[in-house]
Amino acid sequence: MREFMAVTKALSDPNRVRILLALRHGELCVCQITELFGFAPSTVSKHLSILHHAQLILSRKMERWVYYRLAENTAPVAVREALDWVHKSLARTDETRADAKKLKEILKTDLAVICHRQKCC
Numbered sequence: 001m002r003e004f005m006a007v008t009k010a011l012s013d014p015n016r017v018r019i020l021l022a023l024r025h026g027e028l029c030v031c032q033i034t035e036l037f038g039f040a041p042s043t044v045s046k047h048l049s050i051l052h053h054a055q056l057i058l059s060r061k062m063e064r065w066v067y068y069r070l071a072e073n074t075a076p077v078a079v080r081e082a083l084d085w086v087h088k089s090l091a092r093t094d095e096t097r098a099d100a101k102k103l104k105e106i107l108k109t110d111l112a113v114i115c116h117r118q119k120c121c
Contacts (some may be wrong), residue, residue: 003055006050006083010054015039016047020056020070020086021096022103031114035097035106041118055079065111 010016015037022028022036034044048068051057055075056070071079090096106114 003076004078006054007056008077010050010056011082011086013047013050014044016051017086017090018095018099018116019047019051021056021090022099023068023070024087025100025103025107027067028103029065029067029111029114031065031111031118032103032106033068034118035109035114038104056083065115078116 008045017038019033022033028036030044030048033048035039037044039047048059052059052068056079057070058071059066059068061067073080075083101104101115
């Protein structure tokens, strides 16, 4: 029950769902996520913490950057089904397409440049 409730709480915020949809394109650094959505770093951190607690995403640290990706096939069934449901339900919305277009441009930019622009490193 606890696992299910963590997943439903994580999916109850549209911005967290948008983060999950962005991660369908692959692993992203926190600064790229911040750049994509224009949220304060503390807001992004809080959203990522909730998603991580629900096991919807995984993280790794490399040098000064922290990267996030969607949970893998070894995640609990509820997590995998939730991720599939989100993708199937929302992958073709205008908002998701706009996010994907913006993300494509962000991915062309060096992380150090993004980080410097955000004054986070």
